[in-house]
C-alpha cells in the first residue's frame with residue numbers, strides 16, 4: 001500500500017528560521033528518491049531538502065521566500081507502492097530531511113553505517129585537526145559520506161585563519177576602503193561628498209558581525225552533520241591517538257580520542273621577523289591590523305606581498321600615511337611585473353612612500369614612536385612611525401602537533417609532504433591546506449579537504465586541478481592564474497599573448513577605471529589558453545572564467561566566440577582572445 005510521507009525541515013543548527021530560496025517541484029510532479037524538493041538558505045551555504053522516497057508530490061506547503069523552522073512541513077509525497085513495502089527505516093544522513101510518516105509508524109531514523117575501517121575499535125572514523133577552510137570542508141565532506149567524524153579546533157570559533165582573521169574580515173574592510181575611495185573619485189564626475197567620518201567601533205562591529213555570521217553558520221552545519229566538535233589543542237600521542245587539551249573557561253581538561261584516519265589541517269601562522277620589538281603593542285601582524293585599534297597617522301607596512309598591500313589599502317583609505325617596504329625588487333612577487341604596474345602607479349600617488357629592494361634591519365622603540373632602520377638605495381636611513389605592520393609571510397604549523405608520535409615526516413620549515421590523494425608518508429594520515437605547501441590560499445585548502453575526505457571514505461579522488469588562481473584584493477585588484485608570462489619566458493615556451501587594455505572598454509571608462517588590462521597567454525602550438533592575468537576592479541571575479549577556460553582546455557577561438565554580455569569588464573577576456581587571434585575590431589592593430 002502506498003503511503004503519504006511528510007517531508008519536514010531538517011535540523012538547521014543554530015537558526016530559528018531560514019528562507020526558502022528555491023521550490024524545485026510542483027504538486028502532481030513525479031519525483032525520484034533523493035530528488036531535491038526545495039532549497040533552504042543558511043549562512044555559508046544552501047541546503048537542498050530531498051524527497052526520502054520516490055513518488056508523486058501530493059501537496060506543497062511552502063512557496064518561494066517563506067521562512068521556515070526545524071520541523072515545519074514542506075511537502076507531502078505519495079510514495080509509489082514498492083517504495084514503502086517492506087522498506088527499512090530511512091537512513092539518517094547529513095542534511096537529510098527529518099521524515100515523519102503520515103501513518104504513525106513510530107519508526108526512528110537509523111544512523112548511516114560507518115564504512116569498514118582498519119580495526120573498528122576507534123572512537124572516530126576520521127578526526128580532522130584544525131577547522132580552517134581545509135579542515136571544516138574535510139570534516140563536512142567526511143560526515144556527508146557517512147564517516148563518524150570529529151573536528152578538533154583550539155579556538156572556540158570555527159573557520160580558522162580565513163574566516164576569523166584572514167580572507168573574510170580583510171575583505172569586509174577592503175570594501176569599506178573601496179567605497180571611501182570611490183566616493184572621493186566621484187568629484188571627478190561632478191559629484192562631491194564630504195570627508196568621511198569614521199566610527200571605528202561601528203566599522204569593527206560590522207567586520208566582526210560578518211565573521212560571527214559565517215563562523216556561527218559553520219557551527220550550525222557541523223551540528224547538522226552530527227560532527228563532534230572538540231575544542232582544545234590536539235597533539236598526537238600515537239599513530240591512531242590524540243590528546244586534546246582544553247583551556248576553555250570552566251571546560252579545561254584533557255581528553256584522549258582514537259581514530260582510524262586523521263586529516264591534518266593545522267594551517268599556518270604569521271612569520272615573526274627578528275629585530276622587531278614584538279612586545280610593543282604598536283607592532284602588529286595581520287591579525288592585529290584587522291583588530292583596527294586605531295588609525296595610526298604614520299603606518300609602516302613591512303612586506304609588499306598580497307596581505308601587506310591589502311592592509312595598506314585599508315589603512316590608507318581610512319586616513320593613515322602609509323609607507324610600504326619590500327625586500328625584493330618588485331611588489332607582489334609572483335605576479336607578472338606589468339600586472340603590478342597599474343597598482344604601483346595608483347598607490348605611489350597615495351602612499352607616503354614605497355621602498356622596493358629595501359630591508360628593514362631593525363625597529364626600535366622611541367618616545368615619539370617606532371623607529372625603523374632601512375638598508376636600500378632609495379630609503380632613508382631611518383624613519384619614525386606610529387604603528388608597524390609586519391606582513392612578511394606565513395609559516396606552516398607542521399611541527400606543532402606531535403607529528404613525530406605518528407611517524408609523519410615534516411620538513412624543517414614545517415611543511416608536510418603529501419601525494420596526489422593528500423596522503424602523508426603514513427598511509428592513514430592525510431594533510432591539507434597551508435601546512436602542505438604553497439600557494440597558501442583558502443580555495444586550495446577547501447579543494448584539498450574534499451579530496452582527503454573522499455579518499456578516507458574509499459573514493460578514488462585525487463588532486464588533478466590544473467591551476468589555482470591568485471588574487472590580491474587591492475585597488476586595483478590583481479589576479480592571475482596558470483602560467484605567468486615571466487614563467488613562460490623563463491621556460492622558453494612557444495607562447496603568444498592577447499592583451500586587451502581597459503582604456504578601450506566602455507565599461508571600464510564608465511566606472512572611471514581605464515588603467516586595467518586583461519592578458520591571456522596561449523600555447524602557440526595548440527592555441528590553448530595556459531595562463532591569464534587581469535588588473536583592475538573586479539579582476540578577482542573575472543579571473544574565474546580564465547581558470548575554467550584553462551581547466552576545459554579552451555582554445556583562443558572558444559573564448560573569443562563565446563558571446564560575452566556588453567558592456568561588461570568580462571568582455572575584455574573574449575577581446576584578449578581576439579587580440580591573440582588577430583580578429584579584434586575594438587582595437588586597431590596595424591598589420592605587420
Ligand SMILES: Cc1cc2nc3c(=O)[nH]c(=O)nc-3n(C[C@H](O)[C@H](O)[C@H](O)COP(=O)(O)OP(=O)(O)OC[C@H]3O[C@@H](n4cnc5c(N)ncnc54)[C@H](O)[C@@H]3O)c2cc1C
Pocket residue numbers: 129130131132133134135152153154155159160161162163165166167168170232233234235265266267268286287307397400401432433434435440441442443444445473
Ligand atoms: C590577512 C589574511 C588575508 C587572507 N586573505 C586570503 C584571501 O583573500 N583568499 C585566500 O584564498 N586566502 C587568504 N588568506 C590565506 C588563507 O587564510 C589561508 O590560506 C587559509 O586559511 C588556510 O586554511 P587551512 O585550513 O590550511 O588553515 P587555517 O585557516 O590556518 O586553519 C588552521 C586551524 O587549525 C587550528 N589548529 C592548528 N593547530 C592546532 C592544534 N594543534 N589543535 C587544534 N587546533 C589547531 C588553528 O587554530 C586554525 O583554526 C589570507 C590570510 C591572511 C592572514
